[in-house]
Amino acid sequence: MNNPIASTAGNIIQPHGLAKQLTKLAEAAVVVNPKPRIKYRSVKVICPATSANLGPGFDIFALALSEPYDTIQVTLAGDSVSFRITGPYASDVPEIPEDNVAGFVASHMLATFGIDTGLKVKIRKRIRPGGGMGSSAASAMAMACAIDRLFDLRLCDTDLIEWGALGEMLSGGVPHVDNVSAAYLGGFVVVTRREPLSVIRYDPHPSLYAVLIVPEIEKKNTRAAREAVGPRIAMTKAEAMLALQEACGIITGRVDAIMEATRDLTHIEAKRESEGFYHLLTECKAIGSDFHAGVAGSGAGPSIIALTTRRFARPLSTVMEKLFKDRGIPCRAIVTRPSVKGIKHLVTPIRG
Ligand code: HSE
Numbered sequence: 001m002n003n004p005i006a007s008t009a010g011n012i013i014q015p016h017g018l019a020k021q022l023t024k025l026a027e028a029a030v031v032v033n034p035k036p037r038i039k040y041r042s043v044k045v046i047c048p049a050t051s052a053n054l055g056p057g058f059d060i061f062a063l064a065l066s067e068p069y070d071t072i073q074v075t076l077a078g079d080s081v082s083f084r085i086t087g088p089y090a091s092d093v094p095e096i097p098e099d100n101v102a103g104f105v106a107s108h109m110l111a112t113f114g115i116d117t118g119l120k121v122k123i124r125k126r127i128r129p130g131g132g133m134g135s136s137a138a139s140a141m142a143m144a145c146a147i148d149r150l151f152d153l154r155l156c157d158t159d160l161i162e163w164g165a166l167g168e169m170l171s172g173g174v175p176h177v178d179n180v181s182a183a184y185l186g187g188f189v190v191v192t193r194r195e196p197l198s199v200i201r202y203d204p205h206p207s208l209y210a211v212l213i214v215p216e217i218e219k220k221n222t223r224a225a226r227e228a229v230g231p232r233i234a235m236t237k238a239e240a241m242l243a244l245q246e247a248c249g250i251i252t253g254r255v256d257a258i259m260e261a262t263r264d265l266t267h268i269e270a271k272r273e274s275e276g277f278y279h280l281l282t283e284c285k286a287i288g289s290d291f292h293a294g295v296a297g298s299g300a301g302p303s304i305i306a307l308t309t310r311r312f313a314r315p316l317s318t319v320m321e322k323l324f325k326d327r328g329i330p331c332r333a334i335v336t337r338p339s340v341k342g343i344k345h346l347v348t349p350i351r352g
Contacts, residue, residue: 017169017173017174017175018169021162021165021166021169021175022108022112022166024162025108025112025159025162025163025166026112028159028162029112029113032153032154032155032156032159034113034151034152034153034154034155036113036114036115036151036152036153037151037152038076038117038150038151038152038350039149039150039151039152039350040149040150040347040348040349040350041075041076041348041349041350042073042074042075042076042150042347042348043073043074043145043146043149043150043345043346043347043348044071044072044073044074044345044346044347044348045071045072045073045074045142045145045146045343045344045345045346046069046070046071046343046344046346047069047070047071047072047138047139047141047142047183047342047343048064048065048066048069048134048138048182048183048186048339048341048342048343049064049065049067049068049069049070049127049133049134049135049138050062050063050064050065050133050134050137050138050178050179050182050183050299051063051065051132051133051134051210051212051298051299051303051305052132052134052176052178052179052182052298052299052300053178053266053268053296053297053298053299054246054250054262054296054305054307055242055246055261055262055266055269055294055296055297056235056239056240056242056243056246056261056262056266057178057190057243057246057247058229058266058268059176059177059178059191060178060190060191060192060243061178061188061189061190061191061243061246061247062134062178062179062181062182062188062189063182063187063188063189063204063210063250063305063338064182064183064185064186064187064188064338064339064340064341064342065133065210065212065336065337065338065339066336066337066338066339067334067336068126068127068128068133068334068336069126069127069138070087070123070124070125070126070127070135070138070139070142071123071124071126072102072121072122072123072124072139072142072143072146073121073122073123074119074120074121074143074146074147074150075119075120075121075122075348076117076118076119076120076150077118077119077120078118078120079116079117079118080097080118081097081103081106081107081110081118081119081121082095082097082118082119082120082121083095083096083097083100083102083103083121083122083123084120084121084122084123085122085123085124085125086122086123086124086125087123087124087125087126088125088126089125089126089127089128089129089135090125092125092128092129092130093123093125093129093139097121100139100170101136101139101140101143101167101168101170101171102121102123102139102140102142102143102167103121103143104140104166104167104170105140105143105144105147105163105164105166105167106119106121106143106147108163108166109143109144109147109163110147113147113151113153115147115151117151121143123139125139128214128303130221130222131214131215131298131302131303132297132298132299132300132301132302132303133212133214133298133299133303134179134180134182134183134299136167136168136170136171136172136179136222137164137167137168137179137180137182137183138179138183139167140163140164140165140166140167140168140170140180141160141161141164141167141180141183141184141343142183142343143167144160144163144164144167145160145184145343145345146345148160149345149347157184157185157199158196158197158198158199160184161177161180161181161184161197161199162175162177162197164177164180164183164184165177165180167180168180171222171223172222172223172225172226172300173223173226174226177191177194177197177199178191178299179299181199181201182342183342183343184342184343185199185201185342186201186339186340186341186342186343187201187202187203187204187338187339187340187342188201188202188203188204188247188250188251188338189201189202190202190247202247202250202251203251203340204250204251204338204340205250205251205252205253206253207253207309207310208250208253208255208307208308208309208337208338209307209308209309209310209312209313209335209336209337210305210306210307210313210334210335210336210337210338211293211305211306211308211313211316211317211320211333211334211335211336212298212303212304212305212306212333212334212336213284213303213304213306213317213320213321213324213331213332213333214303214331214332214333214334215277215302215303215324215329215330215331216330216331216332217302217329217330222299222300225272225300225301226300228271228272229268229271229272230271233267239266242260242261243261245257245260245261246258246261246262246294249261249294249307250307250338253309255292255293255294255307255308255309256292258294258307259288259289259292259293259294260294261294262285262288262294262295262296263285263289263294264285265278265281265282265285266296269281269296269297272297272300272301277301277302278297278301280304280323280324280327280329281295281296281297281304283323284304284306284320284323287316287319287320287323288306288308288316291306291308291312291315291316291319292308292309292311292312293306293307293308293312293316294306294307294308304320306320313335314335317333317334317335318333320333321333
């Protein structure tokens with residue numbers, strides 16, 4: 001397989017960050033010391049969209065969603081990795097293995113675990129890439145789980161999440177784990193520590209609905225959105241209190257707490273506003289207060305997520321969609337619910 005680092009032109013990864021992540025993964029592999037063996041002929045993985053940050057939880061909060069989701073089928077075949085992408089966003093995902101996050105994860109996992117089998121990968125891409133709904137996280141995490149299952153690696157949850165985060169480096173330059181954790185575990189996740197990784201998963205309250213406004217504008221670069229944030233500033237006590245309040249609201253279904261926590265633009269959202277888009281977020285937050293909804297940027301944007309109850313979900317989606325369209329921004333509105341399920345596998349036995 002070609003060197004994936006050399007062929008990611010236009011997606012230049014910070015060599016130091018990549019080396020650090022790869023060293024960590026290699027060290028973890030030595031500790032686990034799996035004896036890879038072919039266990040299945042094919043694995044199909046269903047992976048949910050996820051919404052990260054949710055206002056005050058930059059890089060620490062994410063929520064798995066029932067819709068949309070990707071499916072990825074990984075089958076043993078030949079001696080190289082090949083891709084076929086289908087689905088509504090097929091044209092937005094490169095089929096060259098080294099240029100797509102799933103291929104990037106696959107090449108490094110196969111090399112790290114000394115596996116020389118080729119793979120045929122089919123992805124049905126329903127999550128809009130560059131939309132702020134964890135599209136790259138879904139592909140990366142699904143591939144990590146598929147290889148784990150196919151070759152019976154039995155990696156622990158945090159190691160699998162770290163492999164998924166390697167894929168995030170290709171799209172965003174940083175191995176952030178919020179989206180991949182929610183994609184893998186489902187539910188509402190809080191990244192409580194990055195080194196060593198600790199993620200706590202909660203069931204979101206079943207009364208919650210999520211409304212997503214997904215602008216159908218030119219694909220946005222997660223790396224640029226992260227660069228707009230600038231150097232990380234430690235959370236203030238006030239922000240930490242808001243984050244805590246929001247977590248309580250998501251777990252208990254107290255939308256008033258979510259509203260309070262997301263009422264103002266966070267400093268991260270405000271910095272990203274300079275990209276010329278996030279002023280709409282301010283308007284959506286104001287609309288949210290009329291519709292009993294907490295509104296925040298979804299991940300690195302440009303999608304916007306509102307958390308509310310069943311009664312308000314459809315009317316709110318209609319009003320927010322109209323606002324975007326009135327501003328000349330084509331968009332798609334999705335009314336969905338948080339998902340308690342993360343990745344699901346369907347396996348085909350070797351003699352299947
Ligand atoms: N926390 C990440 C960011 C999520 O805001 O860049 C990316 O979807």
